[in-house]
Amino acid sequence: MSLPRSARALTEAAATGEISPLDIVEGVLARIEASDGEIGAFLEVRAEEARAHARRLEASKDRGPLFGVPFAIKDNLQLAGWPITCASRILEGHRAAYSATAVQRLVDAGAIPIGRCNMDEFGFGSSTEHSAFGITRNPWNTDRIPGGSSGGSAAAVASGMVPLALGTDTGGSIRQPAALCGVTGLKPTYGRVSRFGLIAFGSSLDQIGPIARSAEDCALALSVIAGHDPRDATSLPETFATSDRDLAGLRVGVAELPASASPAASIQARVAEAIDTMSSLGAEVRPVALPHAEHAIAAYYLVATSEASSNLSRFDGIRYGNRVPATDLRTHYIETRSAGFGEEAKRRILLGGFALSSGYYDAYYKKALQVRTLIRRDFEAAFADVDVIVGPTTPLAAFTIGDSIDDPLSLWLCDLLTTPANLAGIPAVSIPCGFDDDGMPVGLQLQGPALGDAKLLAAATTFQRATTFHDQRPGAS
Amino acid sequence: MTDWQPVIGLEVHVQLSTRTKLFCDCANAFGTLANSNTCPICAGHPGVLPVPNEQALLLGVRAALALGCDVQPFSKFDRKHYFYPDLPKGYQISQYDLPFALNGSVDLGDGRRIDLERIHWEEDAGKSTHEAGYSLVDLNRCGVPLIEIVGKPNLHSPADAHAFLDSLKRTLRYATVSTCDMEKGSLRCDANVSLRRTSDAPLGTKVEIKNVNSFKMVERALDFELARQAAILDSGATVAQETRLWDEARGETRSMRSKEEAMDYRYFPEPDIPPIELATSTIDAQRELVAESWQTRRHRYESAGLTAYDASVLTAEPDIADYFEATWQACDDAKQAANWTQTDVLRAAGERGVGIAELRVRPNTLAEIIGLVQSGLINFAGARKVFNRILDANDGPCETPAEAVVALGVAQISDPHLLEPIVREVMGACEKAVADYRKGKTKALDALKGRIMGKTKGRADPAVVGEILTRLLSP
Numbered sequence: 001m002s003l004p005r006s007a008r009a010l011t012e013a014a015a016t017g018e019i020s021p022l023d024i025v026e027g028v029l030a031r032i033e034a035s036d037g038e039i040g041a042f043l044e045v046r047a048e049e050a051r052a053h054a055r056r057l058e059a060s061k062d063r064g065p066l067f068g069v070p071f072a073i074k075d076n077l078q079l080a081g082w083p084i085t086c087a088s089r090i091l092e093g094h095r096a097a098y099s100a101t102a103v104q105r106l107v108d109a110g111a112i113p114i115g116r117c118n119m120d121e122f123g124f125g126s127s128t129e130h131s132a133f134g135i136t137r138n139p140w141n142t143d144r145i146p147g148g149s150s151g152g153s154a155a156a157v158a159s160g161m162v163p164l165a166l167g168t169d170t171g172g173s174i175r176q177p178a179a180l181c182g183v184t185g186l187k188p189t190y191g192r193v194s195r196f197g198l199i200a201f202g203s204s205l206d207q208i209g210p211i212a213r214s215a216e217d218c219a220l221a222l223s224v225i226a227g228h229d230p231r232d233a234t235s236l237p238e239t240f241a242t243s244d245r246d247l248a249g250l251r252v253g254v255a256e257l258p259a260s261a262s263p264a265a266s267i268q269a270r271v272a273e274a275i276d277t278m279s280s281l282g283a284e285v286r287p288v289a290l291p292h293a294e295h296a297i298a299a300y301y302l303v304a305t306s307e308a309s310s311n312l313s314r315f316d317g318i319r320y321g322n323r324v325p326a327t328d329l330r331t332h333y334i335e336t337r338s339a340g341f342g343e344e345a346k347r348r349i350l351l352g353g354f355a356l357s358s359g360y361y362d363a364y365y366k367k368a369l370q371v372r373t374l375i376r377r378d379f380e381a382a383f384a385d386v387d388v389i390v391g392p393t394t395p396l397a398a399f400t401i402g403d404s405i406d407d408p409l410s411l412w413l414c415d416l417l418t419t420p421a422n423l424a425g426i427p428a429v430s431i432p433c434g435f436d437d438d439g440m441p442v443g444l445q446l447q448g449p450a451l452g453d454a455k456l457l458a459a460a461t462t463f464q465r466a467t468t469f470h471d472q473r474p475g476a477s
Numbered sequence: 478m479t480d481w482q483p484v485i486g487l488e489v490h491v492q493l494s495t496r497t498k499l500f501c502d503c504a505n506a507f508g509t510l511a512n513s514n515t516c517p518i519c520a521g522h523p524g525v526l527p528v529p530n531e532q533a534l535l536l537g538v539r540a541a542l543a544l545g546c547d548v549q550p551f552s553k554f555d556r557k558h559y560f561y562p563d564l565p566k567g568y569q570i571s572q573y574d575l576p577f578a579l580n581g582s583v584d585l586g587d588g589r590r591i592d593l594e595r596i597h598w599e600e601d602a603g604k605s606t607h608e609a610g611y612s613l614v615d616l617n618r619c620g621v622p623l624i625e626i627v628g629k630p631n632l633h634s635p636a637d638a639h640a641f642l643d644s645l646k647r648t649l650r651y652a653t654v655s656t657c658d659m660e661k662g663s664l665r666c667d668a669n670v671s672l673r674r675t676s677d678a679p680l681g682t683k684v685e686i687k688n689v690n691s692f693k694m695v696e697r698a699l700d701f702e703l704a705r706q707a708a709i710l711d712s713g714a715t716v717a718q719e720t721r722l723w724d725e726a727r728g729e730t731r732s733m734r735s736k737e738e739a740m741d742y743r744y745f746p747e748p749d750i751p752p753i754e755l756a757t758s759t760i761d762a763q764r765e766l767v768a769e770s771w772q773t774r775r776h777r778y779e780s781a782g783l784t785a786y787d788a789s790v791l792t793a794e795p796d797i798a799d800y801f802e803a804t805w806q807a808c809d810d811a812k813q814a815a816n817w818t819q820t821d822v823l824r825a826a827g828e829r830g831v832g833i834a835e836l837r838v839r840p841n842t843l844a845e846i847i848g849l850v851q852s853g854l855i856n857f858a859g860a861r862k863v864f865n866r867i868l869d870a871n872d873g874p875c876e877t878p879a880e881a882v883v884a885l886g887v888a889q890i891s892d893p894h895l896l897e898p899i900v901r902e903v904m905g906a907c908e909k910a911v912a913d914y915r916k917g918k919t920k921a922l923d924a925l926k927g928r929i930m931g932k933t934k935g936r937a938d939p940a941v942v943g944e945i946l947t948r949l950l951s952p
Binding site: 357 | 517520521522523524525528558562565567568743744745748749751
């Protein structure tokens with residue numbers, strides 16, 4: 001049986017009884033069986049549970065807004081009883097004692113969890129090569145990386161294995177793999193989606209968001225997972241309602257990019273074409289200035305690593321996860337954490353710990369917070385004149401596996417265009433806008449003002465109704 | 478030692494009496510099975526987030542107001558990092574550079590005030606027990622709400638340090654923010670100690686003493702440490718800046734870590750908790766809940782004619798003071814209310830191991846008993862029987878003191894016509910006492926009175942008996 005590809009079409013078909021949740025699950029499992037051996041998007045597929053879940057749904061009278069929609073979960077989001085590793089050895093064998101609010105809300109809306117997706121360890125990376133459990137391949141070219149850190153989630157959607165996946169975005173970890181895999185990925189406004197149950201990387205930057213085949217599906221998922229959560233003191237009180245505003249009269253800002261992030265020529269060309277398309281759909285394109293954007297990477301890597309070094313302190317092998325036996329406490333900590341964390345995790349813990357240490361705090365962490373304020377103000381000023389800011393999501397399309405792993409700094413620079421939205425707490429979405437000369441997908445990033453998620457997704461939806469990039473699928477699958 | 482002036486500053490951790498822990502819904506309770514009173518949040522599971530408990534924040538504010546602090550409208554939480562098995566997140570959520578309260582003072586009760594630096598909120602850690610060859614970790618205490626009260630180094634003797642803690646405890650108990658029970662760990666104290674030559678000399682090198690867990694230990698530990706430092710300085714050597722642990726069993730402090738090993742806690746603002754903004758109305762509402770201070774009450778009691786000693790005993794605990802005041806109001810006799818509260822009432826509570834507020838004899842019942850004595854219906858011995866009868870009555874409708882008098886048959890015999898024959902009978906039987914009295918041994922009168930009380934089963938009115946005896950014995 002051929003399943004509808006979009007989450008909306010799937011749930012409509014399921015709700016009317018045209019197709020049963022179990023049929024959907026079987027279809028999805030068959031696709032995973034066919035594709036994932038090559039792609040490696042999943043760390044674990046929980047097939048029997050998914051089938052049982054589908055049967056329970058069929059028996060129940062509830063028809064939630066995501067009834068019957070299978071979804072994949074980045075392996076840093078908890079679902080009670082499931083193993084969870086963050087793609088790290090240090091959590092190997094751990095099972096979640098409770099469910100993340102966002103995951104629970106999807107389940108409560110009738111969605112069916114299928115399995116756990118690969119990622120860069122704890123979110124540290126943009127290629128999913130920093131997973132302790134193997135790499136994930138880009139469905140458009142299996143020699144290439146899928147991006148990261150939500151690489152498994154993006155690859156699972158891009159290859160058509162699932163219509164929806166949850167990712168998390170600390171500096172671009174939803175948008176960058178979405179761009180590199182040719183799918184749509186949203187980082188909502190900070191505080192829109194509860195972080196309760198997300199294994200923290202950079203607490204002041206992290207947001208959970210959907211990766212799907214269209215902005216419309218992302219909006220559908222966001223409408224389910226958004227909203228205040230009493231268990232997250234940083235979650236916002238505002239409710240989310242989708243918007244159907246089109247591009248007519250929308251003020252679209254285009255910012256000059258920092259020199260260090262000069263995108264590849266073919267990416268610049270695709271983005272220019274996309275802006276033309278928006279213009280032809282009625283958008284008013286005008287330039288905006290983001291003068292402090294070039295400092296985003298420096299500020300981001302100080303804030304993110306500082307918070308990460310703190311957040312990862314709890315992984316000590318005392319209560320859960322892997323433990324290296326030792327005869328004294330100090331050796332226990334050193335051995336357990338040295339064996340449990342991968343190279344990139346160690347690099348970031350050390351960097352963050354250094355930035356927070358006595359005597360360096362003012363020069364690094366505090367300075368980074370000041371830059372962060374400047375970046376936020378840049379956006380506030382820009383959004384006084386425009387409704388959205390568009391540009392490339394990444395300076396480069398997906399590179400070849402292994403190409404950059406030994407050069408962390410050049411990898412970090414790839415985040416230059418995505419980190420400002422996290423530093424400012426604003427929503428941003430990446431949508432496909434064509435292919436580069438090698439046939440790899442190119443992502444267009446739309447950024448909006450805080451709480452402007454609905455307008456942003458409406459603009460993206462209008463673009464997608466007029467284009468077919470998001471409907472393209474890798475290979476013949 | 479007399480050559481040196483001790484300089485002592487205390488840092489006091491106080492557990493707040495909240496229903497639940499600071500950042501999760503676990504009960505703030507003692508004595509449960511190890512690790513049973515935990516949840517993913519206080520046990521530091523991956524992905525959990527702290528949500529501040531409003532009651533804890535408000536109790537902290539009330540404590541600060543009771544100590545005369547300036548409560549800050551804007552403060553924030555920070556993370557303090559160190560690795561230890563009973564600290565499950567690898568950091569403690571505390572307040573660093575923007576605490577919620579500044580200044581304030583502790584009144585030593587003799588006119589002196591010791592200034593405070595600050596008060597901040599933080600979460601408690603778990604408990605480690607070290608056995609031979611292994612360590613046990615109990616996370617039940619993790620996340621219990623604390624305030625840390627930092628006093629300025631303005632104390633100059635172990636006795637003053639004791640007075641500081643005693644006053645602080647009374648104040649916080651009056652504000653009903655904590656039980657302040659050092660033995661149960663709800664009040665814990667670290668002391669910074671140094672010596673200097675004269676009171677205007679610069680401060681000497683300070684040593685921090687940890688693990689002083691009772692009022693007695695504080696004085697003992699300070700005495701030991703001051704003598705240790707004086708001996709070092711007298712020998713011409715210098716005191717090393719370090720943290721020392723009080724070893725109660727050995728009665729000494731010993732080095733825990735030196736300045737070089739001092740921890741870098743890598744404080745930074747807690748990103749999971751937005752800054753805490755306290756509205757003026759919120760602070761004012763807490764101000765109204767701060768009860769009259771124990772010092773003010775003490776002065777009021779002394780003005781009512783009680784001795785300084787009585788006033789001090791009665792204000793030791795807010796429950797005692799409340800009980801005394803309610804009795805006093807109802808019977809209008811401060812002295813009697815004070816006597817009863819300090820003796821029979823406290824003894825009864827102590828014997829039963831319950832709080833004074835839980836006693837079956839409530840203040841107005843006690844006032845009625847006192848009233849029966851005042852009106853002459855019963856004497857003190859009878860009153861005590863009535864008190865004990867009501868105290869030990871089973872559940873059910875309470876007997877009134879008047880009913881108890883009837884049931885016990887302790888109504889006082891005051892009629893001289895009834896008492897005189899008994900007095901004569903006793904005088905006849907105790908010729909020696911009568912003779913002794915007439916020879917001038919006035920003490921012999923007590924023996925006669927005792928016999929008369931015995932004959933009447935304690936019911937004779939002592940005053941009337943006294944009058945009759947004096948009349949009959951007079952030559």
